[in-house]
Amino acid sequence: MTKPKIGVSRCLLGDTVRYDGRSKPCAMLNKLAVHFDLIPICPEVEAGLPIPRPPVQLSGSIEQPRLTGRDNPDIDITGLMRDYCLKKMPELDGLSGFVLKSQSPSCGLNSTPVFIEGQCVTEIASGVFARAIQASYPNLPIIEETRLDLPDARTEFIKSVSTHRTRKCPAQP
Numbered sequence: 001m002t003k004p005k006i007g008v009s010r011c012l013l014g015d016t017v018r019y020d021g022r023s024k025p026c027a028m029l030n031k032l033a034v035h036f037d038l039i040p041i042c043p044e045v046e047a048g049l050p051i052p053r054p055p056v057q058l059s060g061s062i063e064q065p066r067l068t069g070r071d072n073p074d075i076d077i078t079g080l081m082r083d084y085c086l087k088k089m090p091e092l093d094g095l096s097g098f099v100l101k102s103q104s105p106s107c108g109l110n111s112t113p114v115f116i117e118g119q120c121v122t123e124i125a126s127g128v129f130a131r132a133i134q135a136s137y138p139n140l141p142i143i144e145e146t147r148l149d150l151p152d153a154r155t156e157f158i159k160s161v162s163t164h165r166t167r168k169c170p171a172q173p
């Protein structure tokens with residue numbers, strides 16, 4: 001039987017795709033690779049943004065934030081990223097889980113700051129890509145890489161992915 005596939009924010013696998021041309025490798029993914037096939041996805045690069053690129057942040061609204069330039073507010077990639085997410089979501093149907101990069105305006109899950117008029121108004125929002133995944137796949141197990149350091153959270157995620165896969169692909173008699 002093949003391993004379940006889980007999506008992973010690509011910068012966590014050591015790929016230098018971040019806005020600053022760096023990566024954020026997560027050693028815990030080596031443990032997950034024993035159980036799962038890791039599928040690297042960088043939404044910002046797949047949407048067509050270059051490496052390096054100007055950093056962006058969530059801004060303007062907690063409920064419906066835009067993705068605007070951190071240093072240059074004239075930059076607005078909200079439409080680009082929303083179009084990308086619309087096209088990408090059907091491709092994620094074969095995944096049984098996702099590990100997302102914390103605090104990212106694209107990938108963060110309940111850990112991303114939102115700024116309104118230069119002030120941080122919350123630090124527990126989710127990035128545009130993370131929101132799209134949750135809306136399209138509300139039952140998909142998702143975890144941020146920071147929680148993989150917690151043994152209980154890691155074990156729970158591994159169990160949830162296996163259960164999710166079993167539900168989608170019941171064993172043939």
Ligand code: SF4
Binds near residue numbers: 011012017018041045
């Ligand atoms: S956090 Fe997400 S969008 Fe940002 S570099 Fe990593 S994979 Fe790409």
